Amino acid sequence: MKAFFSELSLTTRIWVVLTLFTMGLFANTMLELGSTRSEIRSCYQSNVVHMVEAAKNILQHFHQRARNGELTRDEAQARALEAISAMRYDSGNYIFMGDQQGVAISNGIKELVGTNIMGMQDPTGLYLVRKLYDQAQSGGGFVNYQWPDPLNKEVLKAKTSYADLFEPWQWTLGTGLNMEALEQDLHRVHDNSLINFGLVVVSFGCVIFLFMNQIITRFRKVSQSLRHLAAGRPEYAVRLEESGGREMAELARSYNQLAENLEMVSRQMHQNGEKILKAARKMELDCPVSLPDKMDSGYQELMNIMQQVAEQTEHLQDAHHQLQTLVEKDELTGLLSRQAFEVQVNDRIEQIGSEVPHSLYILDFDNSQDLLALDQAGLNERLKPIADELRQLLPAGTFISRYKESGFIFWAIHNDFAEGMRLALQVHQDLQSLLSGNTISLGISSVIGDEKRYGLLHNEALRALLRAQSDGGAKVYEY
Structure with missing residues (x-):
């Protein structure tokens, strides 16, 4: 295969x-x-x-x-x-x-x-x-x-x-x-x-x-x-357009730099060859004089070095991307980005013991369409206090992130299975007291150990949230 x-x-x-x-x-x-x-x-x-x-x-x-x-x-x-x-x-x-x-x-x-x-x-x-x-x-x-x-x-x-x-x-x-x-x-x-x-x-x-x-x-x-x-038919004058995505632009830039270096080497060798030929003519040698055929071996060595550097650069880029993903944060709230949240939660679920209870929570405004009608400044004004309150309410070690346009998602480990619902009710009550003219609903999915992966927990919590909103909103439902 x-x-x-x-x-x-x-x-x-x-x-x-x-x-x-x-x-x-x-x-x-x-x-x-x-x-x-x-x-x-x-x-x-x-x-x-x-x-x-x-x-x-x-x-x-x-x-x-x-x-x-x-x-x-x-x-x-x-x-x-x-x-x-x-x-x-x-x-x-x-x-x-x-x-x-x-x-x-x-x-x-x-x-x-x-x-x-x-x-x-x-x-x-x-x-x-x-x-x-x-x-x-x-x-x-x-x-x-x-x-x-x-x-x-x-x-x-x-x-x-x-x-x-x-x-x-x-x-x-x-x-x-x-x-x-x-x-x-x-x-x-x-x-x-x-x-x-x-x-x-x-x-x-x-x-x-x-x-x-x-x-x-x-x-x-x-x-x-x-x-x-x-094939020995270099086109040093040809340059690739350094546009498109970052990786493609870097590839084009690297090729252009290679072409420039090879063009410079070729020009230098040509100049040196001309000097040798001129010297040979001055000495009036009887035998024909040609340039030493060392360009192929030097070129091959250069290509090998370039390949090694490219491979190491790619590994460094991958490591840099992974580190950047783990620490990436939302500019508005200072919370983890959605991608960083999913990576870290998946890693923690794989590491926790088989008897450890944990829960995934999704909360959103029941009238999110009204919020989405606001301009960016108005939406930021509504969401920033909620993000600050969540950081204060939730226990240490809780992962928190924005969810879609107006919601939040967080994951926490508990001492007992019932603690997940208690925390959800407390968060819902405290956040609801901050809002005037708006209500929120919260969906929760709880499990012990690693019996459920992140994707299943997310789908169950989202179903619970949608069911809470369809039943009139301002509710906390557990899947």
């Missing part, structure tokens, strides 16, 4: 990297899509459970009034039926109820009220009402079944309903998921994920193509000039 890649051209290697990146991104998109679909369905299921609980609370209210003597049992049941039958939610969805014998006492389909529906089956033969009663007797649960499409009876659609039991009256009540809205949300998430995936791949591919084309063009010019030098 190593020999195979060593034979590939630079262009092919870059496209291989892009292909692997695309495959990894697609796999990650599919995994995230599956997780998101599960979360959306869970939200819909939680919604119907809450609606059934609300209906049970109504029944409990009238049952209590009957026990207190304010109403008779029949009056309480009649009023409860009237209240629940009038309930509608989620574009016409309703609560259905049946008594202990399976007789429908409240239903969105008026024709079913007063009839025994215990034997009702779906087109596959499933006794769905019996299943709902069984789930209700077991403490509440969901039943999946098939039902004909209202627009095309030959097409079966998946349905899900939830049922629970009101024990004092032995009434079974439940409701169904709004499958159309659920499917629309799932399709929208699926389409958006694929569109985002396509945009990222196309954008990244275009950038790689332009970048690669520029590098290859410059390398070809350098390679052609060096081939001419190696």
